Amino acid sequence: MMAGRRPSVSFSVAVFAVAAVFAVLPAMTVSYGLVWLFLVAVYLTLAVSYDIVGGTMGHMNLGHASFFGLGAYSTVILMNQGLSFWAAVALAVPVTVLFAALISYPFTRLTGAYFALGTFGLISLMNVLAHNLRDLTGGSGGISTPPGDRTVEAYYLAVIAAGATIALSRSIARSRFGLALRSIREDADTARAFGVPVDLYKCGALVISSAPAAFIGGVYAWKATYISPSSVFGLEIALSPIVMTMLGGSGTAAGPIVGVVFLTIAQELLWTRIPYLHLAMYGVIMVIIGLLMPGGIVRSRWFRRVMTRMGMSSRWMD
Amino acid sequence: MPSEIIQLTVGGILLGGIYGLAAMGLSVSFGVLRILNLAHGEFLMVGSLITYALFVSLGVNPFLGALLLIPIFILLGAGFYWVLLKPIARKPARDMLTASVLVTLGIALAVEDLTAFLWERPVTGIAYSLPPLEIGGVVVSSVRVLILIFICCMAAAFHVFLRTTFAGKAVRAITQCRDGAEIVGVDIARIAAWTFGLGAAAAGAAGAFYVTLFTVTPAMGIPLTVKYMCVVVLGGLGSLIGSVLGGLILGLSEAAAAYWIGPEWSPCVAFLLLIVILIAKPEGFFGSR
Amino acid sequence: MSVMLECKSLSVRFDGLAALSDVTFRVQEGDLFGVIGPNGAGKTTLFNVISGTLRPTSGEVYFQGRRISGLAPGRICRLGIAGTFQPVRPFASLSVFENVLVGACFGRDRRGASKDSERHAHEALRFVGLESKADRIAQDLTPAEKKRLEIARALATDPQVILLDEVLSGLTQVETTEILALVRRIQDKGITAMLIEHVMRVVMELCGTVLVLHHGARLAQGTPQEVMNNPEVIEAYLG
Numbered sequence: 061m062m063a064g065r066r067p068s069v070s071f072s073v074a075v076f077a078v079a080a081v082f083a084v085l086p087a088m089t090v091s092y093g094l095v096w097l098f099l100v101a102v103y104l105t106l107a108v109s110y111d112i113v114g115g116t117m118g119h120m121n122l123g124h125a126s127f128f129g130l131g132a133y134s135t136v137i138l139m140n141q142g143l144s145f146w147a148a149v150a151l152a153v154p155v156t157v158l159f160a161a162l163i164s165y166p167f168t169r170l171t172g173a174y175f176a177l178g179t180f181g182l183i184s185l186m187n188v189l190a191h192n193l194r195d196l197t198g199g200s201g202g203i204s205t206p207p208g209d210r211t212v213e214a215y216y217l218a219v220i221a222a223g224a225t226i227a228l229s230r231s232i233a234r235s236r237f238g239l240a241l242r243s244i245r246e247d248a249d250t251a252r253a254f255g256v257p258v259d260l261y262k263c264g265a266l267v268i269s270s271a272p273a274a275f276i277g278g279v280y281a282w283k284a285t286y287i288s289p290s291s292v293f294g295l296e297i298a299l300s301p302i303v304m305t306m307l308g309g310s311g312t313a314a315g316p317i318v319g320v321v322f323l324t325i326a327q328e329l330l331w332t333r334i335p336y337l338h339l340a341m342y343g344v345i346m347v348i349i350g351l352l353m354p355g356g357i358v359r360s361r362w363f364r365r366v367m368t369r370m371g372m373s374s375r376w377m378d
Numbered sequence: 379m380p381s382e383i384i385q386l387t388v389g390g391i392l393l394g395g396i397y398g399l400a401a402m403g404l405s406v407s408f409g410v411l412r413i414l415n416l417a418h419g420e421f422l423m424v425g426s427l428i429t430y431a432l433f434v435s436l437g438v439n440p441f442l443g444a445l446l447l448i449p450i451f452i453l454l455g456a457g458f459y460w461v462l463l464k465p466i467a468r469k470p471a472r473d474m475l476t477a478s479v480l481v482t483l484g485i486a487l488a489v490e491d492l493t494a495f496l497w498e499r500p501v502t503g504i505a506y507s508l509p510p511l512e513i514g515g516v517v518v519s520s521v522r523v524l525i526l527i528f529i530c531c532m533a534a535a536f537h538v539f540l541r542t543t544f545a546g547k548a549v550r551a552i553t554q555c556r557d558g559a560e561i562v563g564v565d566i567a568r569i570a571a572w573t574f575g576l577g578a579a580a581a582g583a584a585g586a587f588y589v590t591l592f593t594v595t596p597a598m599g600i601p602l603t604v605k606y607m608c609v610v611v612l613g614g615l616g617s618l619i620g621s622v623l624g625g626l627i628l629g630l631s632e633a634a635a636a637y638w639i640g641p642e643w644s645p646c647v648a649f650l651l652l653i654v655i656l657i658a659k660p661e662g663f664f665g666s667r
Numbered sequence: 668m669s670v671m672l673e674c675k676s677l678s679v680r681f682d683g684l685a686a687l688s689d690v691t692f693r694v695q696e697g698d699l700f701g702v703i704g705p706n707g708a709g710k711t712t713l714f715n716v717i718s719g720t721l722r723p724t725s726g727e728v729y730f731q732g733r734r735i736s737g738l739a740p741g742r743i744c745r746l747g748i749a750g751t752f753q754p755v756r757p758f759a760s761l762s763v764f765e766n767v768l769v770g771a772c773f774g775r776d777r778r779g780a781s782k783d784s785e786r787h788a789h790e791a792l793r794f795v796g797l798e799s800k801a802d803r804i805a806q807d808l809t810p811a812e813k814k815r816l817e818i819a820r821a822l823a824t825d826p827q828v829i830l831l832d833e834v835l836s837g838l839t840q841v842e843t844t845e846i847l848a849l850v851r852r853i854q855d856k857g858i859t860a861m862l863i864e865h866v867m868r869v870v871m872e873l874c875g876t877v878l879v880l881h882h883g884a885r886l887a888q889g890t891p892q893e894v895m896n897n898p899e900v901i902e903a904y905l906g
Contacts, residue, residue, distance in 0.1 A: 118472060120479055166657045172475050173414035174611070178656065180416075181604045181649040188645045236772050236784075243769045245472075246758035253720060254749070254824065255741035255773035295487065295600070306480060340491035346484025350477040351465055 082219045086212050094215050098283065100324045101218035102276050106301035107308075107316035108225045109272040114302065115311030116229075116238055117265045118245025119171070122302065123179030126186045127270040129292035130156045131277030133190065133197060136287060139205050149278035156274030157267055164263040171248065183298050190289035202288030205281065214283035218276060225272040230313060232268070241265055245311075296339060303342055306349050309356025314367075318357050386633050392522050392591065394629020395529040398622040400584040400602075401609035402536060403577030405621045408610065409553035410566075410573045413463055413474070416482040419602030420489045421451060421578045425585025426594040427493065430501045440504060441528060444586035448579045455578025456571040458485075463574070464567055486600055493596035501594040525587045532583060536576070537618050549573050601645060608648040612655055627651070670732070671696040671859045672717070672748075672828055677726035679712055679883075686712040687723070687883045694828070694876070699854050700861045701874035701891075705903065709883040710863045711753065714830050717861075718750050719743040730828070744774045749821035750830030753863070755813045757805040763816055764801040767791050767823045774824030791823040795849060811842040818849065828859045835866055847873065871895065879903070 086094055110124045134152035139145060163182065170178050190197045197203055232238045240261050243251040252258045281287045291297065300323070301316075308319025323345075331338055349356070357363050404418045425447050432438040438446070462485065466477040511520040540546035548569045551559040560566055588594065609628050613620025628651060632644040672694040679687040687709045694700045702710050715721035717728055719740035728736040735743050749770065758766050771784040771791065792798045795815040800808065805816060814834050821829050831850065835843050847869065854860055864870050870877055871891040879886040879900050887897045894900055 120476065122479075122483075166653050169656055172471075173479070174656070176475070176479050177414065177604070177607050178652065181608075181652055184601055184604055185646055185649045188643070192640075192642050239765060239768060239772065242761055242765070243758050246761060247756055249720070250752070250756045250758065251769065251773075253718060253740045253744060254770050254820065255744045255775075256769065257741065257773075299483070299487070306476070310476070336495055337491050340488040340495070343484040343487030343489075343491065346480045346487070347462070348484075350480030350484065351462070354466075354469070354473055354477050354480075 079223070086215060091211055094211055096324075096328060098211070098215045098218050100320060101215070101222040102280055103301055103304060103320045103324060104222040104317065105218065105225045105272050105276040107305045107320050108222070108229050109269045110301050111305050111310055111316045112229055112232060112241075112269040113265050114305060115315065116233060116245065117241040117262065118311070119262070119265075120176040120302070121179045121266070121269070122176050122298065123182035123186075124269070124273060124301065125293065125298040126179075126183050127156050127160060127273035128277040128280070128297065129183075129186055129190070129289075130159055131274030132281035132287050132292045133203070133277075134274075135278035136203050136205050136281045137196060139282075140203070145278075145282050149275060149282070152278045153271055153274045156277075157271050160267045160270035161263065164266040167266065168259045168262040183293055187289050187293040190293055197289070200289060202286055202291070204286045207285055210283050210285075214279055217279045221272060221276050221279065226317070228268075228272070233313065237261065237264070296342070299342060299346075303346055303349070305356075307345065307356055309358030312356070312358045315356050315358045318363075322357065386637050387630065388522065390630035390633030391626060392526055392629070393632060394626035395526055395622075396584045396587050396591075396625070397605060397609050397628050398625025399529050399532060399587075400581040401606040401613070401625055402533060402618050402621040403580030404606045405610045405613065405615060405617065406536075406540070406549065406553075407570075407574045407577035409615055410549055410570050411459075411463065411467065412471075412556075413467065413478040414482065414607075415463075415574075415577075416479060416600070416603050417458075417486040417489065418577070418581055418606055419599035419604075420486050421455070421581035422585040422588060422602055423493070423594065423596065423599040424489070425451065425582030426589035427497065427501060427585075428582075429586040430504060430589050430594065433504050440586050440590045441524065444528065444583040447582040447586055451579040451582035452572070452575035454582075455575035458578065459571040459574035464571070467567070467570065483600075486603070490596045490599050497596060501589060504590050521590060525590070529584075529587070532580065533618065533622055536580065539576075540618070545569065545572065604652075605648040608652040608655075611652060669696050670694070671698075671730070672861075673729040674713075674717070675727045675729070677713070677716060677728065678724045679709070679716060679721065680724045685883050687716070687880075689726070690880070690883075690885050691726075692878050692885065692888055694859060694861065696859055697854070697857060698859055698875045699850070699873055700859070701870040701877040702861060702863045702880065703865075703867070703870055703877060704880035704886070707882075708880040710880055711832060712883075713880070714750060714832055714861070714863065717743075718748060718830060741773070744824055744826075745776050747776070747825070747827035748830065749774060749824040749826040749828075751814065751817035751821055751832055751834055753832040753834075753836065755810070755817050757808075757813055757816050757820075759804075759806040761805055762801065763797055763803050763805055763808065764788060764792065766805050766816055767819045770820040770823035776825065787825075788823050791819040794822060794852070795819040796845075811838050811846070814838070814846060815849070818846075818853075822853070822858075826858060828861065829853060831860060831862045833863050833865065835864060835869060843869075 085097065106124065106128060110121060113119050113121045113124070131152045134155045135145070135148045138148035138151055143151070167175065167178055191200050240251065240256045243256055244258055244261065248258050277292065281292070284291070304319035304323045305316045306319070307323060308317065309315030330341070353360060400418070400422050404415065407415060428447060429440050429443040432443050432446070433440060462481050463478065466474055466481065469477060508520045508524070511523055540550060548559065548564045551564060552566055552569060556566065605628065609621060609624040612627060613622070613624030628648055631651065632647045635647045636644040670693050675691055677687050677690045678685065690713065702713065704710055712721065716723050716736070719735070719738055719742070723736055726736070727734055730746060730748060735746065758769065767788040768784060771788040789798065789801070792801055795818050797812060797815050797819060800812065805813070808816060818831070818834065834846055834850070838846065850860065850862070850873065862870070862874065874891055876888065877891050877894045878888045879894055881903045886903055887894050887900050
């Protein structure tokens with residue numbers, strides 16, 4: 061599981077094939093399909109970056125979308141100051157990372173339920189701030205970027221972000237840092253007794269996971285051209301990447317990806333037909349995962365059997 | 379100006395009392411179950427809506443409504459525990475945490491969304507009033523005073539229950555040492571179910587008072603849960619007095635923030651308090667742990 | 668022989684209850700130092716103070732002449748004191764190898780070669796005889812294997828002092844013999860060991876020096892023979 065194992069040839073081929081498919085897709089699909097794939101990539105980025113803290117380190121960060129929303133708002137606000145999208149997002153990411161570093165100090169003192177609760181409180185705080193700082197955020201009415209159709213560019217950016225986040229998360233999992241995060245997940249006190257710098261690494265994990273979320277937030281806002289407190293700090297955007305990760309299998313390489321693919325397809329088939337009760341459906345899915353399959357799809361026996369038969373390496377499922 | 383301050387204080391105390399009452403239930407059930415119940419605020423929200431429906435359709439006054447809600451919510455809470463939480467209560471700590479967050483937050487989302495779907499307009503309080511009371515030149519709404527008395531009685535009853543009855547002692551035993559309690563023959567699942575029921579009843583009754591004072595919306599449940607958690611952390615886990623005092627602190631701080639900074643900022647108060655406490659004194663101000 | 672570890676009038680109080688009171692002793696380099704005493708005598712508390720997870724209310728701990736009480740546990744580990752836990756606390760869902768690797772990566776002195784952590788972890792596993800189980804998940808091990816794993820994790824930090832907290836409790840006769848042989852080999856490597864133990868026979872056979880704690884205070888200290896013949900010790904154990 062640790063470093064030193066070179067990626068196999070078949071793995072490289074698979075990565076290349078996936079990349080090639082995503083690269084030529086815009087030429088072939090209609091724009092509706094492209095928008096959908098864009099959202100899949102956004103969710104992938106959020107889910108995989110969430111799982112660095114939620115899965116590898118075992119701290120449920122219910123406020124992960126705070127980074128997404130802050131990235132989105134910063135990008136839009138900076139664009140409205142006359143900056144280009146690139147300059148805006150290049151500033152929005154460090155702003156969010158700095159924010160993550162600042163808030164990580166109190167949050168490193170929290171574990172378990174309190175961490176989940178504190179981070180959940182954080183996103184409600186962001187929501188209130190976005191509502192109240194009207195001069196900056198436009199209040200509950202939201203805020204717009206200069207108009208324009210950026211679907212294709214945003215699609216490419218989101219796909220690249222998703223790929224980069226998966227690569228980042230994998231390289232963390234194989235590093236000493238990842239080993240330390242997993243030891244913190246298992247037993248922080250014992251980890252501390254064996255020299256793991258627990259507090260520093262907890263901050264580090266939170267800060268690292270904030271960067272992809274902030275970037276994809278910026279891209280999302282740029283493409284949507286309009287954001288509001290509920291669209292970037294709302295319950296749906298806060299919880300759906302987490303639900304997807306849990307459904308797929310938190311703490312595994314394949315889990316967030318499987319969960320995102322599974323739930324976005326389900327959304328496409330069901331959600332779009334039923335205009336209401338989306339949150340309620342998320343709720344029911346959460347209850348079902350919690351009661352029946354806490355390990356997620358990836359850890360279930362039938363999935364392992366199917367995947368092993370298809371030649372998927374078991375290290376994606378651990 | 380002084381009378382305004384007094385009104386403000388009374389309002390803050392009242393709000394704090396409602397927070398405290400609901401948080402008390404959460405504190406006790408967390409002590410017994412070690413489960414973070416993110417659906418606790420939903421009990422208050424549903425309690426409010428039922429009280430409202432009873433008042434509008436049958437003219438049941440909210441105090442009677444609160445009394446009616448208690449047995450209903452004890453059963454509701456016990457059932458909730460038996461069906462949804464008992465299956466996950468036996469898991470190892472970390473799995474239990476994840477599962478409990480998923481299950482209770484899932485329920486909270488489902489309840490809120492369903493309520494919003496069924497109940498189109500927010501409920502804007504009950505037009506229930508009694509002749510006002512004048513104490514030392516200050517006019518106070520007698521409904522508010524009655525609510526405060528009612529809350530005090532319920533808190534006292536809760537306290538007496540935990541101190542003197544056998545079930546109450548079992549609850550305290552489980553809170554202190556789960557394994558020890560089990561060894562001496564305490565049926566943890568059953569006690570936990572009834573405790574959860576009591577916690578739900580406290581929240582439901584608090585809901586009955588909430589609707590007489592404030593606007594009720596389906597989406598308020600989850601933010602309220604965050605507030606209760608803040609109160610529980612402030613007061614220290616399992617401490618009833620702590621919950622009441624924590625509730626008062628939060629209620630007064632919110633009233634003060636609403637008055638001096640602006641009502642739109644009062645939702646921030648709970649979170650900021652929570653962060654301050656967690657940094658300064660993670661075991662809470664009144665709890666022994 | 669030089670003094671490896673020295674505790675000077677250590678006291679620990681929890682809410683007025685004295686878990687340790689005024690305990691003073693020295694551990695010589697290379698010794699196998701036994702700590703015995705009835706339940707609640709403060710043995711594990713003593714270990715927690717030495718390893719830094721608990722701060723003494725008063726008193727100091729010196730390691731090779733350097734004061735270590737008050738340092739963070741990770742720091743003390745890197746200086747060269749590592750231990751096992753009772754009950755065992757392996758990182759449950761990590762593999763056996765990864766458990767030991769945590770010790771090798773983070774528990775060793777930074778100035779030592781840090782590139783070879785994996786080789787180091789493998790060596791520790793081989794030393795305790797768990798090499799064939801390296802890829803198993805820690806929670807699937809037998810109790811005796813978990814004890815070995817904890818010893819391996821401590822050894823992977825290159826300790827000069829190893830704290831063994833009841834490594835024999837709950838084991839079968841055969842397993843006990845095996846772990847005892849392991850403890851002797853640890854001593855042969857030149858590592859100073861402190862051992863909390865209930866089985867008197869083991870302490871008498873193995874240890875060079877024995878410290879007896881009773882109600883948190885030092886009751887006696889000396890060779891196993893001296894301690895056994897001490898009337899106060901007999902009183903405490905039988906009375």
